[in-house]
Amino acid sequence: MQESPKKKAFFFLILLLSSATFLGNFPWLTLLLLLFLGVSLFLFNTLWLQPQILRWKIQRQGIKGPKPSLLYGNAPEMHKIQAASMKASSYAGEFVAHDYTSTLFPYFEQWRKQYGCIYTYSTGNKQHLYVNKAELVKEMNQKSSMELGKPSYVTKRLSPMLGNGLLRSNGHMWALQRKIIAPEFFMDKVKHHVNLMLESAELLARKWDEAIEAQGGEMAEIAVDEDLRSFSADVISRACFGSSYSKGKQIFSKLRNLQAILSSQSYLFGLAALGFLPQRKHKGIASLEMEIDTLIWEAVKKKEASSAEKDLLQCILEAAINDESMDENSSRKFTVDNCKNLYFAGHEATATAASWCLMLLALHPEWQSRIREETNQLCPNGQLDAESITKMKMVTMVIQEVLRLYPPAAFISREALQETHIGHIHVPKGVCVWTLIPTLHRDPDLWGQDAHEFKPERFANGISNACKMPQVFIPFGVGPRLCVGRNLAMVELKAAVSLIVSKFSFSLSPKYKHSPAFRMIVSPGKGVRIVIQRLKK
Structure with missing residues (x-):
């Protein structure tokens, strides 16, 4: 004992x-x-x-795990396993292996094989519980946000990027923010934005047409990532803030620079043992944070002075002003933080999902044909619209399969804000619970022996029939903290993919290097390059 x-x-x-x-x-x-x-x-x-x-x-409780060191817990071992994995592994040429967890998160995979789907480990003075058992993830779905919230130490690390906005806040502040923001993303409101999504996608298609002309008129090689970011940024800017991407370009650019710096300082295990002390920021973080906050606030004040139609930005601003618990500085921070959250989540994650989508469709041209056939049936005049977009089954199946194999968010992370239970496990207050999404999404016991393959047909009868326990399909998170923008993201992806496939056929470029990378989200490390060809009318 x-x-x-x-x-x-x-x-x-x-x-x-x-x-x-x-x-x-x-x-x-x-x-x-x-x-x-x-x-x-x-x-x-x-x-x-x-x-x-x-x-x-x-x-x-019988839960085991690796033995920690006194000051740094298991962080040194995690670094060591990661370094050995990076040295031993390489993504080979044209071969595309969809299971990247053993390369990006080798310590979690090694410990899972050693201790099972539930184990404990520590980083510095933080204790963690790794849970990747379907029944327990289902149980997490049912927990209130007051029981399981966002980990405080992760929030501290990401505060320059996300502040105390919806993605990272807890308690009263989270509930207030969700009450304001969630209704703006209900499906009835999202449908009103389909035309502007198609307009933004048309701009992208015209750019690719020009690239084909510039490269001889037959075909062109395209690096899609930056174009898809511009498309997604344009949609989130116009839908939520009433402005085009060109006006918010500086904000998006600086947010990406800040994301790159924060990603280099891994918040999974790169924590100082004395985590209770204030950490000195990277010299570029403070200046970028100040520049981003200033740019957003200038946009807010400009919007406040205009008489344009009320949008999400104005809803956030009014809520901040009307909340009696906030003074002027608090109101400003509340508004700016939520704008940063929406810019990042609504822009970067959706653009990344679109990149993975085109990569997989380039590998599987038969699914391009299926989407094209369905588009021709629903739009005999060749014009996509809100009604046809919402009816498209083939593209929905493809996007769901892409989100299964390449969910932008790799983890569900929660901290026990009070003593709680997840199934039979007693979780003490202060313990952080982690679930690795890609591992759940590729479990052969849940999805079948073809779990590592791209097979959109598994979603032919909906998510509920795609696997044995649909609650483990969690590309948009779980429980009360389910992503508020999931409707917008899905419709936006459907609009972009449908329009691109209706105008072009494409295959992977020989220059494409398959290298998933974790930069707060899982993205193509070296981008996605495709060879496109204009379809004959």
């Missing part, structure tokens, strides 16, 4: 008090000793006792 950490702490305290009693006749030494005692107890409690208590509570 493992000895309780509290007993060890008690003996340590007795030893220190005995020393203080012995030196009681020496006031200065006593003062120094008491100061040393206070600091020692604080460090002892923060770095060893509390993490050890949490680990002990988890381990006594």
Whole structure:
């Protein structure tokens, strides 16, 4: 039976008090000793006792995991496993292997094979619980946001990028923000934006037409990533903020630069052991954060002064102004933080999903043909519209399969804000729970032996019939914190893919290098390059 950490702490305290009693006749030494005692107890409690208590509570339930070091937990081992994996692995030429988890997150895969689908590990003084069991993920769906919230240490690391907006906040602030933002993404409102999505996609198609003409008039090689980012940025800007991408170009560019810096400082295990101390920021982060905040606020004030039709930006601003708990500075931060969240989530994640979609369709031209046939049936005049987009089954199946194999968000991360249970597991307050989405999405026991293959037909009868437990299909998250923009993202992807496939046929360029990379989201590390050919009318 493992000895309780509290007993060890008690003996340590007795030893220190005995020393203080012995030196009681020496006031200065006593003062120094008491100061040393206070600091020692604080460090002892923060770095060893509390993490050890949490680990002990988890381990006594029969949950095992790798042994941590004193100050850094399992972070050094994670770095070591990652370095060995990067050295040993390489994505080979034209071969496209869809299972990238063992390359991007080799420590999670190694421990999963060693300890099973549930294990515990630590980074610094944070204790984590890895859960990749379908029944327990289903249970997580049913937990309130007051029980499982966003991990505080991740929020701290990503605050320059996302602030305390909807994606990272907890409690009252999260509930207020969701109440404001979620209704703007209900399907009845999203349908009103389909025409502007198609207009943005037409701009992209015209650009590719010009590239074909410039490269001889037959075909062209295109690096799609930046064009898809421009398309997605244009949609989110016009739909939510009443402006075009050209006006928000500086904001998007600086957000991408900030994303690159934050991604290089991995928040999965790159934490200092003294995580309770303020961390010195990368020299570029503070200036980028200030520039982004200033640009967004200038756009907000310009919008406030105009008499244009009310949009999401104005809804956020009004809510901030009308909330009695906020002063002027709080209102500004509330507005700016949520704009950053919407710019990032509505732009980068959707553009990345579109890139993966074109990569997989380039590999599987038969699905281009199926989408094209359905488009011709629904739009005999060749003009896509809101009604036809919402009826397209083939493109919906393709997008769902793309999101299964390449979900932009790799993890569901939660922190127990109070003592709670996930199935049979007691989760102590303060423990962070992690679920690796790609592993669930490729589990042969749930999806069949072809789980690693691109087969959109598995979604022919909807998500509920695609696998044994549909609750594990979670490209947009789980439970109360399900992504509010999922309707917009799905319709936007359908509009872009349908229009592109209706105008072009395409295949993968010989220059394409399959290299998924984790940069806050899983994106094509070296971009997606395709060879396009204009379809004959």
